[in-house]
Amino acid sequence: MSTDLPTAPARRVDVFDGIRGIAILLVVVSHGWALWPVTWISDHAVPSAIFRSGNYGVSIFFVVGAFVSTRALLRGLDSPVGLNPAVAFVRRFLRLSGQLYLLLGVVVLVSVFDLGDPFSDKVTRASVLHIGTYTWNWYLQGHSVAARSDLGHLWYLSVDLQVFVVILLLVHLLRRHRAWLVVALGALLVLCAWWRFHVSGTELLYVSLLRSTVRMDAPVAGALAAAALPYLGSLRPYARPAATVSLVALVPLLHLNVSNASYFSWWGLLLDAALVTFVVSCSLAVPPPAVTRAVGNRVLTWLGRWSLGIYLWHYPVFYFVSRHTHEWRWQARTVLAVLVCAAMVWFGHRVAERRVTTLLRSPVWEELSAGVWPYVRRRSRSMRVNRRLTDSSLMPKRRFTRS
Structure with a gap:
């Protein structure tokens, strides 16, 4: 076991932010059907791979996010103060909830004053309640009709926090047996893969897209990579070429995971493997210059750092602009939606995100x-x-x- 891993330099952080920047672009354009015509997309392979890759982007968020958060938990175990599970959970909850609760407040105000809002007060209250308690994906499985469709994308945050709790409990229970933590996460990943195939093959696709146990293979894979990282020091000489190969492999996997059926097949698991290889390789060694230029440039890094706010605001903004601009051309409607989304992301950052970041940096934790x-x-x-x-x-x- 090698524990003398190099500290994460700025370039490695930029690469992780950059690949999340790619993910948020894919998620946003996959929801663009609310603004522009999409009949021509299915007739062309390249546009179809780009405009229908929301699941691909979510897998990136899951793997990279779980990898980073699990490494933080393990560093907490090794720190002089140790890891307090309750404190770790509260910090994660605050990290996700800052802009989320601001968004929910804006949604409630819009439902009250917007005469064109198609959702009743009862539907809005139920939706806001389950989103705020991170049970939204469970609620949607049985109440999709009685839920706000403009907030459907927030299922991701519910699954993210639920899986984080599972990983946190495993880290805490096996804190004195790191090797057994790797074994437990590996066994959990195998179980998740089997259950993924079973549910997607026997139940409705809609249920598979929302069920926590079906979507948790990617975050568990990221957590496994973080737990196994100290044992992989001998692979450091191969890390730089592995980072390049895995990044190149993500390109065809984008096309191979376009449809939901292919995503829930072996191609989805290969996507997890490629992402795990990428994050592990970039953590064992400084990423090659070609990788840094490809995914660590300023534009993608900036998008990755603002990805949470963009993810939260873009979908309800798209819906809002779409229902108020029926007679507009789709180009003008898209420009307006992008501008409004940018304004709301900036607003959320100023009002909530900065305060949450300052709070989480407080020594009181x-x-x-x-x-x-x-x-x-x-x-x-x-x-x-x-x-x-x-x-x-x-x-x-x-x-x-x-x-």
């Missing part, structure tokens, strides 16, 4: 991770001792006389 309850017990014990001393000092002193 280290104090909480070190153990707030031992501190409370020590403080209460000290207060009891001081109280006894104070009470004893107030008692009248007994005088002793010789008999």
Whole structure:
């Protein structure tokens, strides 16, 4: 086992942000059917691969996000203060919920004042409740008709937090047995792959797209990569060529995962494998210049860093602009939707994202991770001792006389 892995330099961080930038572009254009005509897309292979690759983009988010978050959990275990599962969960919840709750507030205001909103108050309340409690994907499986369709894309956040809880529990329970953590995550990944094939082959496709246990293969693969990384130091000489090969392999896999049926076949699992190879290779060694230029450029890096806000706002904005511009040409409607989306992403960043980031950087989290309850017990014990001393000092002193 080799634990002397190189620290992540700026180029490696840029590569991870850059590939998430590619993912958010694919997700956004896959939802563009709300703005522009799509009848011509199915007749051409290249546009079809680009404009129908939302699942491909979500897999990138899952693998890279789980890899980064699991590495952070493992670093927390190795830190002097240790890992507090409750604190880790609250931090993750705040990270996802900052802009999300702002978005839900805006949706409620729009439903009240927008006379063209097609959803009833009851549907809006139920949708907001389940999105805010991260049970949205469960609710959609049985109540798709009684749900706001302009918020359907938020199923991703529900699955993300649910799988994070599973990974967090495994990391905490096996914190003293890192090798067994790798074994457990590997076994869980095999089970997820089998269950993925079973559900997608026996149940409705709509259920497969929303069920947590069917979509968790990608985040579990990312978590497995992070847990196994310290054991892969011997592969460091092969890391740079592996990063290039895996990045090149992602290009044909984009075309091979266009349809939902192919995505839930072996091609989807090969996509997970290619993404895992990419993130592991870029973590074992500094990415090659060609990889950095391809996915670590400024544009893709910027998109990756703002990807959460873009993901949250683009779909409801597309719906809103579409229903208010029926008579517009699709080009003008698209330009307006992009501008409104950019404004809302900036608004969300200024109002929520910056404050959440500042809060998460506060040193109070280290104090909480070190153990707030031992501190409370020590403080209460000290207060009891001081109280006894104070009470004893107030008692009248007994005088002793010789008999």
